[in-house]
Amino acid sequence: MPSRAKPLLAVGIPLLLFVVVLVVGLIQSGRDGGRPGVNETLGEVDVTTNTYADFLVTTLDGRELRLSDLRGSIVMVDFWSSWCPPCRAEAPVLVEAYERWSKLGVEFVGISIWDTEGEVRDFVNRHGIEYPNAVDDDGGIAVEFGVKGIPEKFFVNSEGEIVRKVNGPNTSQSLDEVLTQMSDEELGISGK
Amino acid sequence: MWHLVNQRVLAGSTLGVWLGLVSMLAVSVAACVREDDLTTDQRVYQLSTQLMCPVCDGQTLDQSQAQLSLDMQAVIREKVEEGDSNAAIREYFVDRYGEVVLASPDAGGFNLVAWAMPVVIFLGGALLVGNAYLNMRRKKREANAASEVVVAARDEDREDSVDVEDDLEDYLERADREIAAAVGRPELMEGDGKV
Numbered sequence: 430m431p432s433r434a435k436p437l438l439a440v441g442i443p444l445l446l447f448v449v450v451l452v453v454g455l456i457q458s459g460r461d462g463g464r465p466g467v468n469e470t471l472g473e474v475d476v477t478t479n480t481y482a483d484f485l486v487t488t489l490d491g492r493e494l495r496l497s498d499l500r501g502s503i504v505m506v507d508f509w510s511s512w513c514p515p516c517r518a519e520a521p522v523l524v525e526a527y528e529r530w531s532k533l534g535v536e537f538v539g540i541s542i543w544d545t546e547g548e549v550r551d552f553v554n555r556h557g558i559e560y561p562n563a564v565d566d567d568g569g570i571a572v573e574f575g576v577k578g579i580p581e582k583f584f585v586n587s588e589g590e591i592v593r594k595v596n597g598p599n600t601s602q603s604l605d606e607v608l609t610q611m612s613d614e615e616l617g618i619s620g621k
Numbered sequence: 622m623w624h625l626v627n628q629r630v631l632a633g634s635t636l637g638v639w640l641g642l643v644s645m646l647a648v649s650v651a652a653c654v655r656e657d658d659l660t661t662d663q664r665v666y667q668l669s670t671q672l673m674c675p676v677c678d679g680q681t682l683d684q685s686q687a688q689l690s691l692d693m694q695a696v697i698r699e700k701v702e703e704g705d706s707n708a709a710i711r712e713y714f715v716d717r718y719g720e721v722v723l724a725s726p727d728a729g730g731f732n733l734v735a736w737a738m739p740v741v742i743f744l745g746g747a748l749l750v751g752n753a754y755l756n757m758r759r760k761k762r763e764a765n766a767a768s769e770v771v772v773a774a775r776d777e778d779r780e781d782s783v784d785v786e787d788d789l790e791d792y793l794e795r796a797d798r799e800i801a802a803a804v805g806r807p808e809l810m811e812g813d814g815k816v
Contacts, residue, residue, distance in 0.1 A: 443746055478717045543688045568692025569699070575717030577675045577689065 471597030473607075476583070478575040480591045486540065486563035486570070489550060494538065494561055497589055503611050504536045504585040505604075508571060510544045511552035513579045519598035520556040526604050527560050535608055536560070542571045542579065584608075587615055656707055664701050668710055669694055671725070675718045 485495045496504065507523065509516040527537045537560035541549045546564050553562055565571055574583060574591075584593040584607060593607060656664060666683060672693065674685035682690045682697075693714070700710045714722045726735050 438749065440746070440750075443742060446742075477719055567695055568688065569696055571689070572692050572696045572717070577718070 473593060473595050476591050476594045478573070478583075478591060478594075481589060482573050482583075482591060483589075484540070484570045484573065486565070488561040488563045489546075489553060490561070492561070494563065496538070496585070499536050499538075499585070500589040501587050502534050502536045503587060503608065503615065504538060505608070506574075506583045506585065507537065507539045508542055508565075508574070508576045508579055508581045508583075509539060510541055510579050511548040512544065515598040516580045517552075519580060520552070520558065522599060522601050522604065523560075524556055524558055526601060526608075527558075530608055531560070533612065535612075539563070540565050540570055542568055542576065584611060586611060661698065661701050664707065665694060665698050668697050668701075668707060671707075671711065671723065672697075672714055673722050673724050675722060681724050 481497075483495065483497045485493065488494050496506065509519075511517075523537065523539075531537070539553075539558065539560060539562035541552075541562060542565045544564060549562065549564050552558075574581075578596065580596075580598055582595045582599065583591050584595075586592050592611070595603070595607065599607075659667065669683035670681050672682050674680045674682055674687055674690040674693075676687050676689050677685045680690075682694055696713075697710060700713065705713075711723065720726065
């Protein structure tokens with residue numbers, strides 16, 4: 430290598446890298462200042478949270494509810510918000526699914542996040558939601574579960590372990606599929 | 622030869638190496654500030670700069686106004702007040718949001734590459750610059766030495782030409798004398814001494 434080229438490379442390569450990093454950084458920072466939290470990754474995803482995450486909430490009807498107290502049942506925990514369009518679209522599906530699955534011992538719990546109690550009550554009454562719902566006032570439960578957007582659902586088996594997670598709204602069919610598979614696993618029926 | 626070259630390169634890069642070491646020392650000293658020496662607010666801020674907002678593009682918690690970031694900062698405060706260490710709090714968020722929640726990767730395993738690369742690039746650059754500087758100095762020295770040789774040779778030539786003129790004059794005088802003696806006319810040696 431010509432000796433004249435060495436200083437050029439010594440200065441040029443780090444400078445080039447610096448400029449590339451700067452440009453990428455500028456493009457990245459200018460793109461988005463933070464979304465309100467509607468999920469963009471839809472469908473079933475890996476469970477990344479503590480698989481025995483727990484919470485204690487006061488439901489809208491004034492009862493204290495602890496997730497771990499529901500051990501022995503399959504539980505679907507839904508993180509949602511009254512202002513979230515996919516959550517509004519999904520509400521009738523959940524109402525109908527709860528009606529069927531609660532008869533089989535499956536519990537649904539709704540945790541409303543980034544919301545106000547008044548809006549949540551209106552929403553629950555409007556859609557005739559019968560399963561327990563609570564407001565996560567400080568967002569602590571959402572963080573504990575590693576929630577990034579809404580709606581997000583966590584499926585807990587009868588031993589209290591979070592085994593599945595679904596991002597985005599469900600159809601009646603997709604919800605039935607997950608709950609059927611979990612029920613089959615509980616009963617020792619293979620075929621997942 | 623190579624030994625000498627290597628020595629020169631290393632010697633020339635001393636400044637760069639020292640700068641690198643001083644930088645690393647400064648970072649180490651900054652990292653050695655004990656958590657206990659900081660107030661709760663300072664620790665919350667410190668951790669907020671070390672954790673990324675999971676729903677933002679390239680923003681740490683302290684830079685983001687997303688509701689999730691604010692919730693995460695509230696959880697950080699709660700955990701700091703409960704006496705959790707910074708490492709434990711970082712681990713808590715990694716467990717929930719994955720490694721991507723860390724603003725800088727942990728210095729372990731493959732992540733060490735990310736920490737080592739800036740130092741390697743810096744030292745490599747310093748070596749190249751030092752090498753180039755030494756080459757420039759060596760070439761300048763060689764050029765000076767070459768010009769000194771040329772001047773010395775020129776002086777020598779000048780002295781040589783004076784000697785030749787003296788020798789020629791002696792030779793001509795001797796030739797005149799011998800010719801005059803040979804032709805038997807010594808008077809010719811008088812006057813300007815030329816035949």
